[in-house]
Amino acid sequence: MSVETIEKRSTSRKLAPRYRVLLHNDDYNSMEHVVQSLIATVPLTQPQAVSIMMEAHTNGLALVITCAQEHAEFYCETLISHGLSSTIEPDE
Numbered sequence: 118m119s120v121e122t123i124e125k126r127s128t129s130r131k132l133a134p135r136y137r138v139l140l141h142n143d144d145y146n147s148m149e150h151v152v153q154s155l156i157a158t159v160p161l162t163q164p165q166a167v168s169i170m171m172e173a174h175t176n177g178l179a180l181v182i183t184c185a186q187e188h189a190e191f192y193c194e195t196l197i198s199h200g201l202s203s204t205i206e207p208d209e
Contacts, residue, residue, distance in 0.1 A: 134207060136189035138181040140173045141202035148174065154199035155181065159192050183208050 138159070140151075148170055155166035159182050172179035181203070182192060189205045196203040 133185050135183050136186045136205045137183050137208045138189050138192045138196075139204050139206065140169060140179045140181050140196065141204065142173045142177045143202050146200055150199075151201060154196060154201055158195040158199065 140155070146154075151170045151173070152163065152166045155161055155169055156163060159166075161169070161182075169179045169181055181196075182189075184192070186205075193203045193205045
């Protein structure tokens with residue numbers, strides 16, 4: 118096997134598919150609770166969390182983060198454990 122073949126193999130690695138973590142609006146949680154849950158779960162600043170919360174509140178749905186499937190599932194499950202409504206979908 119030539120060095121060229123080895124180099125081609127290592128550089129043609131496929132990227133892992135990415136997933137979108139979505140936050141759905143609900144009529145149960147306070148805005149403060151949603152913001153605090155987002156900050157506790159996902160690496161976000163308070164202004165980012167407030168922006169996501171307001172988008173979900175206004176539009177019914179907001180994109181929280183796009184990441185690898187394993188992380189997306191973790192973030193989604195953690196948000197749900199905080200009483201929030203969250204789903205994931207493939208990033209197209």
